[in-house]
Amino acid sequence: MMRRRTTLLASCTALALALGATACGGGPVSAGGGGKSLSGQTITVAGVWSGSEQKNFQKVLDAFSEKSGAKTQFMSTGDNVSTVVGSKIEGGNAPDVVMVPQVGVLQQFAKEGWLKPLSKTTQQSVDSNYASVWKNYGSVDGTLYGLYFKAAHKSTVWYSPDALDQAGVKPPTSYDAMLKAGHTVSESGLAAFSVAGQDGWTLTDWFENIYLSQAGPEKYDALAAHKIKWTDPTVVDALTTLGKLFKDKQLIAGGQKEALNTDFPGSVEKVFGPKPEAGMVYEGDFVAGVAKDQFGKKIGEDANFFPFPPVGDGKAPVVSGGDAAVVLKDGKNQKAAQQFLEYLATPEASAVWAEAGGFLSPNKKLALSSYGDDVTRETAKSLVAAGDSVRFDMSDQAPAAFGGTKGAGEWKILQDFLRDPSDPKGTAAELESAAAKAYQG
Template sequence: MRRTTNRSAHRAGRAGRVRRTATASGAALALALTAAACGDGDTTGPASEGEFSGQTVTVAGVWTGTEQENFQKVLDAFSEKTGAKTDFLSTGDNVSTVIGSKIQGGDAPEVVMVPQVGVLNQFADNGWLTPLSSDVEQDASQNFANVWKDYGTVDGEYYGLYFKAAHKSLVWYSPDAFAQAGVEAPDSYAAMMETAGTISDSGLPAFSVAGQDGWTLTDWFENVYLSQAGPEKYDELAEHNLPWTDRSVVDALTTLGELFAEDDLLADGAAGALRTDFPTSVQKVFGPEPQAGMVYEGDFVGALVTNDFGRTLGEDADFFPFPAVDGGEAPVVSGGDAAVVLKDGKNQEAAMALMKFLASPEAAAVWAEAGGYLSPNKELDLSSYGDDLTRQTAESLVEAGDTVRFDMSDQAPAAFGGTAGKGEWKILQDFLRDPSDPEATAAELEKAAAAAFKG
């Protein structure tokens, strides 16, 4: 069972401007909000009176640490307004297994924050989900670009409300390294390669690549492919309606291979990249002993830069948008967490009230003010974000409108797009090691994809 794709919406191009109001209707405020506590089994303190006083909404999700604490603030707001208690269940990364066990044991949570389109499709296919109410759907249609609703829809039923997003089309760089090399942020992929060469010639490798984590390589490929091949082919490839042996895939691999083949451009060369995990890749650019000038990845790099390495965004750490390839549009690849309602959850009305709250700019503002968050809600006032770089990132995501595309590997079956040592992750690691034969790599990708989608 696959999601329904709104092709006409996807062709609509950039959708609208960012609206500068965070006001919600009285009805939205009356019904709004979700809840979660800092650990399994803990509950928030609700208002003494409220429409859902005496009810508990259990919310399951993968978040821990700071992310869970900040989401807790959203849930606390829901509890304060509605009187409902909230209980947060941390699932770890294996959401499907945990939720399946809870359903079988008769202890299903009301709401789950689903981190991948493929998992949402799986939940719907299993018959676990309640379609979202017409009120929630109406608010989502008003507050989000069509593409976000599309990714939450399976076989014509709207199940998943995207509350938290990631912007995975950013290249982070050291302003000091750029200044020493006498270069500026590039505005095309070809210019980025020229800039990389100049930085490397100055004595510092241009890129730090986290090749040990295969998911980062899928993100590299997706940005190149979306810009070079275009959104329609991206959609077809994501659903395996286009084979990975298509010429467009070979072309994207060829483009990416031009970078991977230049050991001088990579910190510690390709072999070193394959030993570098994601946090270390960021450290190699922004740590105390810089080993590269740039690192590609999403907005979440910013948290590492500031929290782990003490850099100041906009001063000694900056980013530029992943640049357009071969005259295409600059890509905006995203990811995100969708809230869904389980049909076996006990308090369905309170759960749907939480969904309505999550669709509001008020709920998004709570986490935006706390930090470490991007919202796809176009009604959220950008002043809610705490720094200029995050505001720029959020504005880029929202202004991309229906041209945004969800992470392709997250849409695929896990055996192909989400398992260490298998499928796309492993094949692209092999390609980083030896990028000399893009056509052979495309054939391997098609073989793995065909098996996974068939299964």
């Protein structure tokens, strides 16, 4: 589940520096017709955000209120979005809009009959301004229910420029070159990678990037939908590739045992903290927020990234995640809710959060100048340029019992694989057993 990450990172997601100008492209776009047409009305928006994410989203809500005249209320759901929203619906107090952090939850809501299709205006904006992959992830049985407003780029490897300079290596452009560069970094006195094995979701992200590059998008889609089994040879191949990293004690800070005791913020600290232990850490664009907010690093100078490199003959992967806005049937103000989503579909709305920081948009019409620093601009450019080759985080598409539960399913099995990566075929069989039970359920 995407939110297990971004809720964890709520206080450390301010990726960009503040920016004064708002080049959105296409001029101002009215929300709900403009002219304070929603004066006297109130919409309730539910989402998992807290901390700085909630604060920055509030700026978007305030901008909509200023434009439309509507009042807005934000309700934080915590991690269990479906449970909280379900109870609100049963109690007759459903929110008007929910920001859904997982594809699987959006599909669940649609199949429960909880969602309204998005307005023609929003659909037209999605058709014009988004790669079709985002429409596909927001649709169920051909009907568009979800607008992806906020995205994450999860194919970024973050590094200390000082560490790579000291080792005399440049950012690598292939997976094998990355491991080779890692050995050179290790020989210079630091471990190559800090791995957050205590948080099983980071290990799923490692696997997904390798699998997408090595097996290709068609196999990725099939595995994500469990149309092929986890015992497929492509899975074994990806685990074998990942295992080469996991079993190399020269590459992982503190070895496998310490990696299993390192959480995500701790993994960033091992690279960008006061006592560096490693030169690189893999995770999404939100690494920059931790490096900047917690350790005072200047993004682009003290901390930088290179794209997750292609594996073998494959293409460089672009794995993403995101939050989709949906309108509930049982909300008390569906008209205003639909107009709010029409606003969220504009580059104007995205620019509000882009300027605040800690945000990427899949909206192609959002000018890169809206982001506050060059590194964020490069990350956003990479995400948009990937177009339909973007693939949503695979574990976020799976049933939570398999792809999103601590101490169970994929998280636990990949932690066991980090501990002992000697049997990729056996690990694949365990993954298939767990997946089969979860998808049947």
